[in-house]
Amino acid sequence: xxxxxxxxxxxxxxxxxxxxxxxxxxxxxxxxxxxxxxxxxxxxxxxxxxxxxxxxxxxxxxxxxxxxxxxxxxxxxxxxxxxxxxxxxxxxxxxxxxxxxxxxxxxxx
Amino acid sequence: xxxxxxxxxxxxxxxxxxxxxxxxxxxxxxxxxxxxxxxxxxxxxxxxxxxxxxxxxxxxxxxxxxxxxxxxxxxxxxxxxxxxxxxxxxxxxxxxxxxxxxxxxxxxxxxxxxxxxxxx
Numbered sequence: 123x124x125x126x127x128x129x130x131x132x133x134x135x136x137x138x139x140x141x142x143x144x145x146x147x148x149x150x151x152x153x154x155x156x157x158x159x160x161x162x163x164x165x166x167x168x169x170x171x172x173x174x175x176x177x178x179x180x181x182x183x184x185x186x187x188x189x190x191x192x193x194x195x196x197x198x199x200x201x202x203x204x205x206x207x208x209x210x211x212x213x214x215x216x217x218x219x220x221x222x223x224x225x226x227x228x229x230x231x
Numbered sequence: 232x233x234x235x236x237x238x239x240x241x242x243x244x245x246x247x248x249x250x251x252x253x254x255x256x257x258x259x260x261x262x263x264x265x266x267x268x269x270x271x272x273x274x275x276x277x278x279x280x281x282x283x284x285x286x287x288x289x290x291x292x293x294x295x296x297x298x299x300x301x302x303x304x305x306x307x308x309x310x311x312x313x314x315x316x317x318x319x320x321x322x323x324x325x326x327x328x329x330x331x332x333x334x335x336x337x338x339x340x341x342x343x344x345x346x347x348x349x350x351x
Contacts, residue, residue, distance in 0.1 A: 225275040
């Protein structure tokens with residue numbers, strides 16, 4: 123059971139906009155920034171969004187993050203086949219550790 | 232180019248020990264905070280441990296209960312994870328990752344991982 127709650131799956135067709143939610147508590151998302159990771163099949167995770175809504179260099183602006191209270195969301199617009207991957211949210215916790223969501227498997231139909 | 236190369240994984244019996252290494256290149260290792268993250272087969276990501284740039288600050292996942300020790304040797308550009316009293320549930324791919332200078336909670340560079348299998 124992960125500390126942060128994500129839907130196990132999401133899907134969309136090419137060109138669509140998809141959102142993935144991440145729910146936490148006041149001890150993690152509510153008081154710390156949220157980061158999002160993309161993991162393509164068979165590869166190491168990649169930082170996609172940091173500090174709630176910031177994109178590292180090289181990440182397309184189709185990816186965006188937001189946060190409100192104890193929940194966060196990742197939005198992917200203009201969905202592409204190469205976006206098919208697992209997505210994880212993560213945040214620092216007041217108990218001095220990083221907590222991850224269980225991951226969301228995104229399928230591009 | 233930032234490179235992180237993990238090594239030291241393998242098959243170990245329950246109760247055994249293993250020491251993982253992560254060799255860093257392409258950046259000033261001594262200036263970066265580092266982490267270990269693991270992923271059990273077919274499962275999600277689990278953060279394991281953090282170490283500050285000088286090694287003076289360390290944090291661990293509550294679930295490890297003192298069995299793992301993170302350390303670093305800045306002169307050798309290397310990060311380590313000493314794992315003792317290993318259990319079947321420690322079976323996973325172990326990744327080392329840098330903390331982003333923009334947000335230390337964010338892990339912005341990852342190695343390819345090393346597999347640890349705990350089984351008799």
